[in-house]
Amino acid sequence: MSQSTSAPKGRDKPAIVVxxxxxxxxGILWADAVSLGSVVAYGIGPAVVPKIIAAGLVLLGLLSxxxxxxxxxxxxxxxxxxxxxILVIGFLVLTAMIGFGGGFVPAMAVLFAITSFxxxxxxxxxxxxxxxxxxxxxxxxxxxLLTLSLxxxxxxxxxx
Amino acid sequence: MExxxxxxxxxxxxxxxxNLLYASxxxxxxxAVGVLPGIGPAVTVALLLxxxxxxxxxxxxIMFAGIYYGAMYGGSTTSILINTxxxxxxxxxxxxxxLMAKSGRxxxxxxxxAIGSFIAGFIAxxxxxxxxxxxxxxxxxxxxxxxxxxxxxxxxxxxxxxxxSPLKGLISLFCGLAFGLIGIxxxxxxxxxxxxxxxxxxxxxxxxxxxxxxxxxxxxxxxSRHRVAEEVMQMTGSLWMSKEDWKRxxxxxxxxxxYGFPIGALPAGGAEIPTFLSYSTEKRLSKHPEEWDxxxxxxxxxxxxxxxxxxxxxxxxxxxxxxxxxxxxxxxxLAGFQQFGLNPGPxxxxxxxxxxxxxxxxxxxxxxxxxxxxxxxxxxxxxxLKIPTPWLYAGILMFAAMGSIAxxxxxxxxxxxxxxxxxxxxxxxxxxxxxxxVVGLILGxxxxxxxxxxxxxxxxxxxxxxxxxxAATLLGVAFLALxxxxxxxxxxxFKANED
Numbered sequence: 306m307s308q309s310t311s312a313p314k315g316r317d318k319p320a321i322v323v324x325x326x327x328x329x330x331x332g333i334l335w336a337d338a339v340s341l342g343s344v345v346a347y348g349i350g351p352a353v354v355p356k357i358i359a360a361g362l363v364l365l366g367l368l369s370x371x372x373x374x375x376x377x378x379x380x381x382x383x384x385x386x387x388x389x390x391i392l393v394i395g396f397l398v399l400t401a402m403i404g405f406g407g408g409f410v411p412a413m414a415v416l417f418a419i420t421s422f423x424x425x426x427x428x429x430x431x432x433x434x435x436x437x438x439x440x441x442x443x444x445x446x447x448x449x450l451l452t453l454s455l456x457x458x459x460x461x462x463x464x465x
Numbered sequence: 466m467e468x469x470x471x472x473x474x475x476x477x478x479x480x481x482x483x484n485l486l487y488a489s490x491x492x493x494x495x496x497a498v499g500v501l502p503g504i505g506p507a508v509t510v511a512l513l514l515x516x517x518x519x520x521x522x523x524x525x526x527i528m529f530a531g532i533y534y535g536a537m538y539g540g541s542t543t544s545i546l547i548n549t550x551x552x553x554x555x556x557x558x559x560x561x562x563x564l565m566a567k568s569g570r571x572x573x574x575x576x577x578x579a580i581g582s583f584i585a586g587f588i589a590x591x592x593x594x595x596x597x598x599x600x601x602x603x604x605x606x607x608x609x610x611x612x613x614x615x616x617x618x619x620x621x622x623x624x625x626x627x628x629x630s631p632l633k634g635l636i637s638l639f640c641g642l643a644f645g646l647i648g649i650x651x652x653x654x655x656x657x658x659x660x661x662x663x664x665x666x667x668x669x670x671x672x673x674x675x676x677x678x679x680x681x682x683x684x685x686x687x688x689s690r691h692r693v694a695e696e697v698m699q700m701t702g703s704l705w706m707s708k709e710d711w712k713r714x715x716x717x718x719x720x721x722x723x724y725g726f727p728i729g730a731l732p733a734g735g736a737e738i739p740t741f742l743s744y745s746t747e748k749r750l751s752k753h754p755e756e757w758d759x760x761x762x763x764x765x766x767x768x769x770x771x772x773x774x775x776x777x778x779x780x781x782x783x784x785x786x787x788x789x790x791x792x793x794x795x796x797x798x799l800a801g802f803q804q805f806g807l808n809p810g811p812x813x814x815x816x817x818x819x820x821x822x823x824x825x826x827x828x829x830x831x832x833x834x835x836x837x838x839x840x841x842x843x844x845x846x847x848x849x850l851k852i853p854t855p856w857l858y859a860g861i862l863m864f865a866a867m868g869s870i871a872x873x874x875x876x877x878x879x880x881x882x883x884x885x886x887x888x889x890x891x892x893x894x895x896x897x898x899x900x901x902x903v904v905g906l907i908l909g910x911x912x913x914x915x916x917x918x919x920x921x922x923x924x925x926x927x928x929x930x931x932x933x934x935x936a937a938t939l940l941g942v943a944f945l946a947l948x949x950x951x952x953x954x955x956x957x958x959f960k961a962n963e964d
Contacts, residue, residue, distance in 0.1 A: 319895045327636060334643055337658050349920050351650040351657060354913045358642050365636050372632060381894050384689040389890065392685055392862075393883065399866055400879040409870065416866060417859040423688055424855035432859070439860065443867060451519050453871045 317378025320369050327366030334359040388423040395419030408458015413440030472594050475822025479830055484527050487520065488827050491528035492834045495535020498864075500542050500846045501857060503687060505555075506777070507793040507903070508679040509536035511672045512864050514801055515871045522805040523820045527827040529801050533794070534586065534831045537777060538839055541578045541770055542846050546571060554736035554777075557744040557769035564761030573706045577714045577763055578770040579840050580706075585722040585771035586832040589778035592726050593785065594825050600786035601811045609918040610930050612787075614939035616912040619783075619791050621946045624901035631950050633897045641905020644669045651910070652917060664877035671800040671907045673869055675793060677882045678899045680865045682889020684858045689890070706763075714767040717747050721771030729779020729791075736776040736792070743768035778828070785809050785821060788911070793900040796907045 338355040395416050402412035417436030418429055426432060444461060447453045455461070478484065494516070499509045513532050517525035544555040545562035558578060565574040607615070624634035647658045648668030659665040706714065724739035724746075747764040748757055756762040781798075783789040788810035790796040802809050807817070814821050839846070852860075869878045892899055916930075923929035931937045 323636065323895070323897075327639070330640070330643055334646070334658070341655055341657065349917050349925060351653050351655050354916065355646050355657060358639060358646065358909075361635075361639050362643065365632065365639055368632055369636060379896075381896075382690060384894065386689060388688040389685045392681075392688060393887070396681075396862070396866070396879070396883045396886070400876055400883070403870060403874070403879065404876045413863050413866070417863055420684070420859035420862045421855040424858055426853075426855040432855075435856070436859070436863075440863065443863070447515075447867075447871060451516065453515065453518060454874075455871060456874055 315377030317373040317376055319381075320373030320378055324366045324368075324370030324373060327362045327369060331359040331362035331366065334362065388425075391423035392420060395423065403456050406456070406458055408461045409444050409455045410437060410440045410460050410464075411458060412456075413443070468595050468598050471598070471818060471822045472826060474819070475824075475826035476829075478523060478819050478823030479527060479826035484524055484823070484827065485830065487524045487528040488531040488831050489834055489838065491531020491533075492535040492831055492838060493531075495532035495537075496539040496542075496835075496839055496842075496846060497535075497849060499536030499539025500849050501539075501852075501861065502543050502547060502850065503683045504861065505540055505679070506533065506536035507675060507797060507900070508683075509539070510794055510797045510801070511675040512680060512861075512868060514672050514797065514804075515868045517801065518804065518871070522807060523823050525805070526801065526820065526824045527831075529798065530824060530827040531831040531834070533798070534828070534835055535839075537774055538579065538582060538835050539846065541582065541773075542575060542843070543850065545574045545578065545766070546847060546850055554740050554773045556737075557740040558766055558773065560744070561757065561761045561763075561765030564759070565763065565766065566761075568760035570761065570763075573710050573763060574761070574766050575843060576706045576840065577710060577767045579836055581714065581718040581721065581767045581771040582774040583832055583836045584718045585725060585773075585775040586778055586835075587829065588719075588722050589726045589729075589775040590825065590828045590832065592730070593778060593781050593828070596730060596782050597786040597825075598814065600782060601814045604787050604811045607935065608933060609915040609922065610933050611935040611939065613912055613915040613919055613930065614936035614943070615787065615789060616908055616915065618939050618943045618946065619789055619908060620901075620905070620912070621943045623791060623904045624898070625947055625950065630896075631947070634901050637892065637897050637899065638901035638905040641674075641902035642909040644674065644902070645906045645909030645913075651914060662877065664875055668910075669881065669906060670869075670872070670878075671796055671903065672872070673878060673882050674885050674906050675797050675903050676865045676868055677885025678889035678892070678902065679793075680861055681882065681886025682893055682899070684862055685886060685890035686893045687854070687858065689894070710763055713753075713763050717743070717764045717768035718771040720746060721768040721773075722775040725772035725775030725777075726779045729776030730782040731779075736773050739772040739776045740769040743772035781828075785825075786811065786814070788813075790904060790907060793903045796903045799907055 334355045338352040338359065341350070341352045398419065399412045399416040402415060403409070414433055414436030417439065418432040421432040422429060441464070444455060444464065448455050448461075479488070494513055495509055498504060498512060499506060510529070510532055517528050520528065540555050541558050541562070544559035545566050548559050548563040562574045562578065565571065620638055624638035625631035645668070647665055649656050649666055656666055721739070721743040724742045725736070728739045729736065744765060747762070747768040748754075751757065751762055751764055753762055757765060777792070777794065780790075780792050780795045783791055784795045784798060786809075788799070788808055790799045799809065807813060807820070865882065866879065869882050872878070889899055919929050920927065931940060
């Protein structure tokens with residue numbers, strides 16, 4: 306309780322940003338609700354609840370902005386966004402490989418290697434190999450034992 | 466007595482060889498994933514959901530029960546051996562458990578938490594068996610407006626009452642409600658918020674949201690902080706508890722259960738409250754106050770652990786009898802039911818008693834299996850904790866992606882998963898609770914349909930929402946729960962005292 310009284314003049318920027326994001330989200334909800342045709346003759350239509358939620362979001366957004374201007378908030382810890390970016394890239398590469406028919410095993414192996422790289426390991430080839438072994442095991446387990454259909458590329462067709 | 470016979474017939478369902486196998490596989494998998502640092506029960510259940518897709522409904526739900534208890538148990542092992550609780554409810558366990566491990570008493574700490582979980586789980590499951598049918602009888606009289614009011618109560622207690630900041634919890638909830646609107650409106654067939662994308666017509670999957678927010682968000686959070694890996698405690702000391710340990714544990718187990726089950730079942734705000742209540746009670750009653758700051762007191766592990774398990778089992782009462790999820794884990798369990806087109810609630814008890822009672826019986830079995838399988842296997846679980854961080858998170862991301870590839874396999878689904886991961890990361894970084902979002906996503910559409918049904922019956926008169934005495938009372942409770950944190954100063958003060 307003591308630290309909040311010490312510096313009341315700063316601003317809680319994240320709270321203000323979140324507040325505006327909520328207002329924007331409310332706007333999207335409202336616009337979509339308005340665009341729905343009113344096909345319902347009785348009862349309440351599909352637009353009512355989105356409008357209520359949008360109103361709630363506006364209220365919460367305003368409260369958040371207000372609280373952001375009134376208090377300093379606590380500074381989050383130092384963060385390094387570089388590795389987070391690498392994680393995102395790894396995931397996007399996975400998505401692209403699945404999308405272009407690269408198959409389950411190679412895509413997963415690449416995801417494994419890139420993630421491991423983001424966490425500071427530098428043995429990319431070793432990790433790629435581990436990724437291949439792991440994802441092959443998972444592939445066999447899921448497609449053979451549990452008969453789930455996973456995306457197939459050239460490699461998976463070899464596995465049968 | 467009626468419940469007793471129903472439960473016995475449930476056991477005949479659960480005790481078939483195949484179902485016992487499902488339960489044990491579930492327990493082992495649940496523990497193996499739940500033991501990974503930073504992975505709580507909610508994510509474990511979400512990550513392992515795809516495995517149950519192809520089984521028959523009762524087999525799959527039984528495996529689910531195993532996964533669920535296994536994940537709970539795995540989480541407490543992690544809290545004790547490395548000081549990284551996977552969720553706030555295991556924080557109390559971590560406090561004393563880790564101290565005990567550091568002073569060479571990891572064995573008894575793990576044992577008291579396992580046996581305490583077993584006892585709490587046993588009592589709480591018995592509580593479910595007797596309370597749920599009673600709730601069902603009560604619930605059949607509920608009209609849509611009463612259900613709606615009940616859901617409003619759940620919304621408020623999950624998001625506002627017990628969090629650090631009610632505003633942040635409500636923001637998280639309302640974002641979840643907004644996500645819940647995406648897709649085809651069930652009553653009119655119109656598509657909402659799909660922006661012309663056919664992939665969005667089915668709406669947002671609860672598992673996608675949960676895995677994105679929890680698993681991927683957590684990975685991003687950890688990598689952004691360069692966290693130095695916490696030291697994994699050696700499993701030292703005998704696994705067996707001494708006579709003294711038993712003597713000091715059994716009362717905390719029972720007291721913890723008494724805190725946990727009612728608070729979980731009511732639903733009054735998740736597992737965090739009872740664990741901290743139990744922790745402070747045990748600290749006050751302890752005959753060995755000197756141990757709490759030095760070598761760790763066994764009461765401080767036994768009580769909160771039992772409270773945690775009992776309250777999580779308690780959340781199954783509203784889930785099974787009303788179809789009302791009141792925690793992130795329960796929300797994912799509900800998604801597990803829905804994948805088979807099953808909707809928990811009074812109807813399910815009437816239509817598929819075998820399935821419901823088989824599931825409840827499996828909770829007993831899974832709970833017993835935990836003690837039998839997991840205590841002897843603790844060496845293996847400890848080894849899992851030693852997986853280097855890069856491989857650990859690489860594996861978690863693989864599993865996270867796998868789930869959504871196996872269910873839908875669409876690019877849109879994977880991108881949504883990534884988007885939720887980024888949202889989860891930012892929420893964690895700026896201290897927004899994620900559970901309300903998950904509950905909002907699954908409960909929002911249900912609340913909407915009850916709301917519209919009520920207004921349809923009343924031909925648009927909104928007064929119907931408060932005219933039923935049940936609904937009016939519940940909405941009053943919701944209002945009180947909303948203003949309570951401002952009046953009482955909230956849990957913050959209580960928590961601050963505890964640190």
